Amino acid sequence: MNRHEVIREDRSGGIFRVHRSVFSSAEIAALEQANIFQRCWLYLGHDSEIPNVGDYRRRTVAGQPLFWVRGSDGRVRAFYNSCTHWGANVCRVDQGNAEVFQCFYHAWTFNNRGDLVSVPDETGYGEGFCKEAMGLVSPPRVDNYRGLYFVSFNPEVEDLVSYLAEAKDYIDLILDQSEEGWRVVPGTQKYSVRANWKMFSLNSLDNYHVRPLHSTFFKYTESLGAGDPPVSPPNDFPGTQGRALSLRNGHGVDVFQSLTRARPIAHWHPILGEDSKEEIRSRRVRLVEKFGEERAYLMCNTNRLMLVYPNFALHDIAGVSLRYFEPTGPDYMEVTVQTLAPVDESAGLLNRRLENFLSFLGPGGFAHPDDIEAMESAQLGFRASGPEWIDASRGMQREGTALDEIHVRAFWRQWHANVLGRAKAERDHD
């Protein structure tokens, strides 16, 4: 299949199709590595993971070994995790605190700002050897938006804020929910999916599957009784219809009313426990005072499934989850999940937040294992040579709702532009 033709869009007929080969082709996977993972901004981590000078975390991003560290000057830097001498990893544990990183191979030593500070038997090197030029190497671009750090291997990449486009507004809407700021809760869910990585991007936006696929989860939560009554939406919010939105540059979000579903910020449900009622309700009151009823409604009584293109899903539903995933081949991906909590949250509500999170989310939850089953099942289905296309036409010819695929098409258009070597899609919207 010619890569120019892998997406078919018929606007007058309301048809949008993607050729199934994009989920299994090694040629496409190589183009994605070169044109997407080596060129976009990719999520690295949250500021709260390395709060103190010397704190570091090890991460693999787009297959590249990295670590990021808060240097003795307080600045956050990312480095390729490879000694400038013979290449071994200089950071050999997932997290910790260090003044220096000493390579275990020949004991070259780097400080936490990346400078090479010690070389055993340094006199063995000639005049041309410049220690100052042999420091740890950083990826071309590292930047953060409100504590969310991103890295890019593309020196020419646009500024992070401009890259985030309208996704920035939704990040604000989430982060503004805690007046005192957020922290990553310790504990990381690391798992894999035997499917193409794009299935995770799509599944992270898609709301159409939620009711049919996750019926056992709803059965469980409904058995616990009803939460606080739904709050009426402001005039311009499309009620129970919600909306699926393109946020430009391939980013998207699905916004829908939480109705009586639990939200630690700030909609009480029995799953969050009697003892947390007051804390949840009082936070809502504070948010209304600070932001007004309309914005507080969006913060407290709607849920968001957001994808920051290409591979960072920021979900604000039963809790705030940070999910990033990357391919190691066309039919396998590695997934990492963390969760945020307000820094000032009580121990009791944090406990309930985590219990609520685990009920739905994660590899042992009541819902997410079935997402993984669906993605893997689709990947197996793609082996069938009869059906050639997948369909993503839903809602092309109506005022979009949260069950439509507007954001999914926005993802595909940006993806297609990238695969064809272009930086941006011609259109962000239907």
Add this chain to the structure above:
Amino acid sequence: MRDMNSRRENNSLDERIGKLLLEREVEDFIAREAAMLDEWRLDEWLGLFTDDGRYMVPSTDIPGGDPKETLGIINDDMARLRGRVERLKSRHAHREFPWSRTRRFITNVRIKEMTEEEIQVNASFLVYRIRSGQVDPLIGGYIYTLKRMDGALKIAVRTAVLDLEALRPHGTLSIIL
């Protein structure tokens, strides 16, 4: 003098036999539990727990994490555990419909601590999950807190600590580990 010595020996023999019987009882209990899980006799398995029982699987990066303040993989009180079993018995738990085959190998059962009320037991596990052409081994250790109620052993806390660095390539923990 001689009587006292022989009594002491008898006591210690009784103690040793008592310890051996308890070890056998605990090993047998765990083996029967494993069979219930491998045979998907989940309602029967639920009956092994105390009313305030708990089942937990911590995250792979913080295996000793307190679930109250650490994101883990599973942290079930009895309400959630009953919900989990209910879900697994449904044909809409798609990751486990049809059920996977599992085979549990549990060894190195050790009684770590014993008080009047509780017995703490550690054991090693190797659990295979077999489904859809994949054979995925889950490796780790159990930490049980057992209680004796009306003569029978019951599970108060059951923590499965994975040695795996990640659920890769497993993807999920959809069976009871």
